[in-house]
Amino acid sequence: MKTKLFTAVAAAMMAAAPALADLVIVDTSYRTGPYAANGIPFSDGYQDYFTLLNERDGGIGGEMVRIVECETGYNTEKGVECYEATKGEGALVYQPLSTGITYQLIPKATADGIPLHTMGYGRTSAKNGSVFNWVFNYPANYWDGASLAVTHILDQNGGDINGKTIALVYHNSAYGKEPIRTLEGLAAKHGFNLTLLPVDHPGQEQKSQWLQIRREKPDYVLMWGWGVMNQVAIQEAVNIRFPMENFIGIWWSGSENDVKAAGDKANGYKALTFHNLGSDYPVYADIQKHVVDAGKAAGAGDQVGTVLYNRGMYAAMLAAEAIKTAQEMHGTAAITSAQMRDGMENLEITEAKMAAIGLPNFGPEFKVSCENHGGNGFGAVSQWNAEAGSFELITEYYQSDQEIIQPLVDEDSAAFAAENGIEPGC
Amino acid sequence: MFYREAGDFKTSYTEDNQTFPIKFDRYRYYAVLLVAFAIVPFVINDYWVNAVFLPFLIYAIAAIGLNILTGYCGQVSLGTGGFMAVGAYSCYKLMTGFPEINIFFHIILSGGITAAVCVAFGLPSLRIKGFYLAVATLAAQFFLVWMFNKVSWFYNYSASGQINAPERTVFGVPVTGAETQPWAAYLFCLVFVVACAVIARNLTRGTQGRKWMAIRDMDIAAEIIGVNPLKAKLSAFAVSGFFVGISGALFFAVYLGAVEVGEAFGITKSFLVLFMIIIGGLGSIFGSFAGAAFLVLLPVLLKNILVGTLGWPTDLAAHLEFMIVGALIITFLILEPHGLAQLWRVAKEKLRLWPFPH
Numbered sequence: 186m187k188t189k190l191f192t193a194v195a196a197a198m199m200a201a202a203p204a205l206a207d208l209v210i211v212d213t214s215y216r217t218g219p220y221a222a223n224g225i226p227f228s229d230g231y232q233d234y235f236t237l238l239n240e241r242d243g244g245i246g247g248e249m250v251r252i253v254e255c256e257t258g259y260n261t262e263k264g265v266e267c268y269e270a271t272k273g274e275g276a277l278v279y280q281p282l283s284t285g286i287t288y289q290l291i292p293k294a295t296a297d298g299i300p301l302h303t304m305g306y307g308r309t310s311a312k313n314g315s316v317f318n319w320v321f322n323y324p325a326n327y328w329d330g331a332s333l334a335v336t337h338i339l340d341q342n343g344g345d346i347n348g349k350t351i352a353l354v355y356h357n358s359a360y361g362k363e364p365i366r367t368l369e370g371l372a373a374k375h376g377f378n379l380t381l382l383p384v385d386h387p388g389q390e391q392k393s394q395w396l397q398i399r400r401e402k403p404d405y406v407l408m409w410g411w412g413v414m415n416q417v418a419i420q421e422a423v424n425i426r427f428p429m430e431n432f433i434g435i436w437w438s439g440s441e442n443d444v445k446a447a448g449d450k451a452n453g454y455k456a457l458t459f460h461n462l463g464s465d466y467p468v469y470a471d472i473q474k475h476v477v478d479a480g481k482a483a484g485a486g487d488q489v490g491t492v493l494y495n496r497g498m499y500a501a502m503l504a505a506e507a508i509k510t511a512q513e514m515h516g517t518a519a520i521t522s523a524q525m526r527d528g529m530e531n532l533e534i535t536e537a538k539m540a541a542i543g544l545p546n547f548g549p550e551f552k553v554s555c556e557n558h559g560g561n562g563f564g565a566v567s568q569w570n571a572e573a574g575s576f577e578l579i580t581e582y583y584q585s586d587q588e589i590i591q592p593l594v595d596e597d598s599a600a601f602a603a604e605n606g607i608e609p610g611c
Numbered sequence: 612m613f614y615r616e617a618g619d620f621k622t623s624y625t626e627d628n629q630t631f632p633i634k635f636d637r638y639r640y641y642a643v644l645l646v647a648f649a650i651v652p653f654v655i656n657d658y659w660v661n662a663v664f665l666p667f668l669i670y671a672i673a674a675i676g677l678n679i680l681t682g683y684c685g686q687v688s689l690g691t692g693g694f695m696a697v698g699a700y701s702c703y704k705l706m707t708g709f710p711e712i713n714i715f716f717h718i719i720l721s722g723g724i725t726a727a728v729c730v731a732f733g734l735p736s737l738r739i740k741g742f743y744l745a746v747a748t749l750a751a752q753f754f755l756v757w758m759f760n761k762v763s764w765f766y767n768y769s770a771s772g773q774i775n776a777p778e779r780t781v782f783g784v785p786v787t788g789a790e791t792q793p794w795a796a797y798l799f800c801l802v803f804v805v806a807c808a809v810i811a812r813n814l815t816r817g818t819q820g821r822k823w824m825a826i827r828d829m830d831i832a833a834e835i836i837g838v839n840p841l842k843a844k845l846s847a848f849a850v851s852g853f854f855v856g857i858s859g860a861l862f863f864a865v866y867l868g869a870v871e872v873g874e875a876f877g878i879t880k881s882f883l884v885l886f887m888i889i890i891g892g893l894g895s896i897f898g899s900f901a902g903a904a905f906l907v908l909l910p911v912l913l914k915n916i917l918v919g920t921l922g923w924p925t926d927l928a929a930h931l932e933f934m935i936v937g938a939l940i941i942t943f944l945i946l947e948p949h950g951l952a953q954l955w956r957v958a959k960e961k962l963r964l965w966p967f968p969h
Binding site for chain 1: 657658661662666760769770771772773775777778788789790867868869870871873874875877911914918924925926928929930933
């Protein structure tokens with residue numbers, strides 16, 4: 186046992202010795218704390234995809250990817266520590282998977298010249314790339330999510346939800362508060378009433394919120410939750426017998442971890458998504474062969490094909506495509522973080538590209554530009570099938586209401602630019 | 612041998628009552644200050660500042676504040692996180708409301724505002740004490756966090772409820788915002804830490820400190836010998852709030868730059884600072900520093916050893932970190948209930964007599 190441990194330690198120390206020419210990807214993950222259940226699969230997917238590229242293709246453009254993992258526990262102070270500890274290694278891009286940490290890192294990363302990719306979270310107005318030069322949140326953001334949920338409700342009611350009530354159960358933090366403005370705008374446009382029900386970190390305590398829902402009987406409940414909060418909310422909704430098909434979560438509130446605990450009664454729960462679900466794609470065969478079977482999977486290797494694993498893998502895929510774009514643009518395989526930014530800004534995801542990497546019809550097509558760092562706001566609705574034990578897409582990808590969202594993006598980013606003395610420009 | 616008193620004569624009361632009566636001790640502290648001011652700023656980088664020095668310095672101020680209230684005056688407080696939030700949000704409102712005024716004054720003013728809030732929540736201490744007071748201050752913690760989340764005036768009606776520190780300068784050098792150089796942020800906090808420590812040390816060894824300690828040791832006896840409990844307790848709350856407010860303001864403006872009240876100033880922060888003074892040593896300024904260093908530096912050190920050097924999985928390391936820090940806290944408290952400051956005191960006593968103990 187002892188010798189085994191020593192060999193392991195020695196091997197690990199040698200493995201940890203830095204090789205400078207690699208493409209460094211930092212995975213600021215959280216595998217501990219109240220958000221771990223959702224942090225683990227995302228991180229596994231993110232790492233496994235890069236491992237696949239290393240194992241199968243010998244890296245990206247001939248350059249190996251080196252993953253540096255740093256545990257944040259979803260805590261901003263630790264997130265800052267992770268960022269400072271790893272940025273010197275030549276990190277190409279950060280994907281903090283936490284709105285709180287994103288807010289910390291936006292000014293720091295901008296000053297250091299390292300791009301941030303906050304896929305489907307973070308500061309929504311970072312969509313305006315002329316103000317947020319180094320921040321990207323494609324393919325969709327929270328305001329898109331709010332609008333997509335309302336559009337779905339409109340579709341179900343024949344386009345008229347005047348006088349209906351929609352309750353928003355949200356994590357009482359920057360993350361949960363993001364959609365409120367959009368929903369207020371949509372409420373004014375479509376004439377529904379909006380009830381706001383904040384749930385405090387970490388989210389285990391939400392009895393009173395659900396009592397209020399039981400009393401007021403809103404027609405629909407939207408949820409902006411994460412980690413343990415989702416599980417509790419779905420359990421509470423089951424307890425008060427809220428009709429599950431009228432309960433719609435944002436994409437961060439729609440994974441197997443969130444619904445399984447509530448059992449069969451959670452059947453019919455809906456959640457938004459901006460990528461496809463399941464593991465019926467050629468790339469999964471490769472992951473199984475080159476990563477899982479080879480014993481190189483991140484974590485326990487048991488998350489392959491779950492919703493959040495897919496999302497982590499999708500994030501890694503977008504990063505890898507941006508690296509390829511940057512390599513083509515600058516004619517060098519060993520790109521820098523500044524070149525990575527150019528790659529992200531000129532990223533174009535087409536169906537042909539996705540099919541070529543083994544993910545046909547996996548997500549919406551979009552194109553990033555200097556003005557638009559946020560994609561086109563396409564998303565779909567998925568529904569939990571308790572019997573099959575999986576989320577299934579029940580709608581096509583459709584676009585959010587840009588008429589409401591674009592003015593909000595412009596307003597918020599202009600406020601940020603004024604506050605920080607940034608001259609917007611492309 | 613190491614701590615020689617031989618030849619270190621004092622010929623006046625002033626000399627005998629100085630902060631560091633032993634010459635060796637005194638010079639060592641001057642040396643530490645010299646290194647901190649004149650050498651460290653030239654050698655530190657972003658990582659050292661943001662992961663090690665800033666949290667240590669800022670938590671040290673908070674620990675000094677709580678130590679005055681709990682360690683010196685005996686009023687148990689679980690509201691530190693909430694009071695730090697008051698400091699942070701006052702600083703934010705002042706920074707955005709009066710951008711032309713120097714950030715230095717904003718931070719001191721934030722301390723003043725926190726002192727006022729702290730006194731308001733300290734009023735019940737006149738009637739209740741011990742655990743009951745702890746619960747009352749716990750209410751302050753929850754109320755303040757709730758209020759900063761609820762009332763959008765405090766975060767200037769921003770969509771997300773986050774507060775962001777805009778860039779502010781001292782003598783033309785930015786100390787907040789993204790362009791801040793590591794040495795500037797470090798020196799800015801260091802000035803506050805040193806000032807706070809000197810003020811706290813002098814308050815606690817003078818009349819005011821004696822009053823606080825009298826109240827702590829036995830309030831009825833203190834009242835009989837002429838200590839006014841109202842003034843003593845409320846002044847402790849005010850001074851404590853002042854320091855905690857400064858630390859909250861620095862925590863927000865210089866260290867993190869953006870803050871979400873529930874996450875940054877939750878109940879865990881109150882416990883963390885309380886642990887710092889318990890481990891460091893109640894009723895000791897040095898203990899505040901030692902406790903802050905222990906709880907800030909140890910997790911970072913463990914992480915660097917387990918993940919950086921040994922290459923263990925990050926989640927395993929994080930869990931081990933909890934276990935090791937927890938076990939060390941328990942071990943310390945069993946072996947030395949008076950904290951690191953007492954260990955240091957004992958070590959000093961021993962060294963003064965070494966090599967010929969009585």
